[in-house]
Amino acid sequence: MTDRSLPRALRQAMPQAREVAVEVAKQYGVCIRPVPLKRLDVETGRWEVVDVPCGATMDAKCPSCAKRNRQLRMAQCREGWHLDQEPAIAPNEPNEEQRWLVEFRADLQARRDQAAALGEDTADWDAAIEGIDNEINEAGMRGSVLGRTVPKRTRSTRRRQDAPNLPKRKMANTTLGRTFQSSDGKVYRPSLFVTLTLPSYGKVRNGVPVDPETYDYSRAARDALHFSKLVDRFVQNLRRVAGYDVQYFATVEPQKRLAPHLHMAIRGTLPRAEVKQIAAATYHQVWWPPADTVVFEGNHLPVWEDGAGYLNPSTGEVLPTWDQALDQLDTDENAEPLHVIRFGDQIDVKGVLAGTPDTDQCIRYLSKYLTKSLGEALGSQAQRDHIARMVEALRYEPCSPTCPNWLRYGIQPKGARAGMTPGQCRSKAHKPDHLGYAGRRVLVSRKWSNKTLAEHKQDRRTWVLEALGQPNEPTDPHRYVWKPVPAGDANVSPLAVRLLRSVAERQRWRTHMAQLQAQADGQDPSATEGRAA
Structure with a gap:
């Protein structure tokens, strides 16, 4: 009996075969949005279509790729947190392409x-140079060939009177x-796990303002933008206070009230009171033109x-x-910053x-929300309304000079062009998924960790290939x-077919891995057949 002979209501309740294929792919850690690319092997002259994982970092887009990215970040955090040797970072030698671009x-x-x-017009030359500068960065070189070409605006470095001064130690060339050595001669190298909030x-209850009318959404929006x-x-x-080149691994996630906050793994240690003093004395002044009067x-x-640009x-x-507008701000001796952002009183140190359960717990906590969007809708209607009000507060708030x-405030954005409209900025800072935080x-x-994320990924690939008994020779x-x-x-198969492949x-990988594990445990490898999944 086919599904056509079943009652319509019963057929509608049956899952779609393609949706089941997607769910199975998720179960096996397969990318559900593979990007098909044509690959030519110049040695054999053979063309083939290869599925490349989408590389998404959010569960909403691809859970499998997001999970792999999270595991990669966890490995990166673990490897670097308690290093006992100085990382040796030496720049790579420039290759032929990089040399040619600079020449x-x-x-x-x-x-x-x-x-x-x-006395000729140099606009075309400037455009060509800008294009080459972009190619230089894309070719794996950092910075500009000429360094800073526009003078940096400088302001007084005198600390605000409402911020306490901080001690400053002589810098040591170490990370x-x-x-610390115990009485039995054992050496300990402690580190820190710090949480900072805004x-x-x-007043909020269960993450929702008790009184939305008095909740300071404007300040919350600006704090998120400049966090x-x-x-x-x-x-x-x-x-400056620690006196050495402190290294860190940090993640930004939203609290229930939607404000971003920071979890930071810090290599090395300082007194807790000193860390709290640093956080209390830290602030950032936003020296932008006024944006409070429409x-x-x-x-x-x-x-x-x-x-001409934009006209009144x-x-x-x-x-x-x-x-x-910035020039006018510089010449005004009575000018005040557009916004001053500080951390809140809740600071956890x-x-x-190394090697304790606390380390693993902190690493899991650091990566807990990496695959979730900042503005992921919460359960109740009150929480969704809170998100909507926050998005509206961000709508007309300037997120950057451009x-x-x-x-809206009578100033042409940096790099102004035709078609700009207030309230329609395409920056991710204004999107509900980011809630002002665009970093x-x-x-x-x-x-x-003395490694790039790509090198951590290669380490993982090497381990898998060795476990599967596959060659791990570098590819030309x-x-x-x-x-x-x-x-x-026409050469690209339907998505469901590609997922099933x-x-x-x-499945073959898992079976092979299970057999290797069984051999290592002294069991019969054939007993793992059919149980690897």
Whole structure:
């Protein structure tokens, strides 16, 4: 009897076969959104279609890839937390492509300078140079060939009177921190696990404001937008007080009230009272033009004019550019920062020793929410309403110098162009999934584990191949040529078929791994047949 002969209501209750294939793929850790790419083997001349994992980091997009990314981050955190030897980071030797790009960049610069000396228009040369600079970064080189080409704006470094001063120790050339020796001669190298939160914006109950009318959504929005800068300032202060190059692995996640907060694994240790003092004395001032008084809104918005920029719709005057607005701010002796962000009073500092259950617990806690979006909807309608109000508070808040929302306050955004509209910024900071925080979810210092994330991924691949008895020889990077597959390509099988192929391959891997484990445990490998899944 086929499903066609069943009653309609019963047929509708049956799951779709493709949906079942997707669920099985999730069960086996297979990417459910594989990207098909055409690969040419230049040695054999053979073309084939290869499924490449999508690499998503969020469960909502691909649970399998998100789980692998989380496990990779956990390994990265574990390897770097309690290092007992200084990491040796030496830059790679430049390859031929990188050398050629820099040489070509030098030639373009010389031609541009020559054109400028002759009084010719250099716009085309500048565009070409900008393109090459982007290629230089994409080719694996950090920074700019010429360094900083625009003078940095400097402001007084005098601390605010409402912030306590911090001690400053002489810097030692180390990343390891102190060790302690017990009476029996055993050496301990403790580290820290620190949690930092933002201040209160109003009384909350179960993560929801008791009185939404008095809850300070405006301040909450600005704090979320500039939270990453506050974290940077905390690290700077931490290193100055500690007296060594403190290394850290940190993750940012939302509290129930939607405010971002930080969990940080720190290599080395300081007194708890000192860490709390550093957090209390850390602040970040946002020196941006005023954005509290609305100048243009509704149908009364600035008008774009080619060659001039945005104009006042009433007077026809050109609005001040971003740089002009900052110049005016610099010359005003009575100017105040647009916003000052600080940490709240809730600061947790915990000592952690290598190889203890506390270490594993903290690593799990650090990675707990890495696969969840910041604005993932919570259960109740009150919580969803709270998210909606937070998103609305962020709607017209400038998130960066290039944000279109600056037009609302009478200023042309940096790099202004036609079509900008306040309230329609495409930055992820304004999206419900991010709730104002547009920074990275994982913050790792350069000398944490002495490896890049790609190297950690390669370590994992090497372990799997060795366990499966497969060769792990380095692949010639010039052997394969990759190309995207056009939509509707007949050589690409339906998604369900590709998923099932990957599931079958994963089943073979699991069976082989189970047999190897059985051999290691002295059992009969044939007994594992059919039980590997």
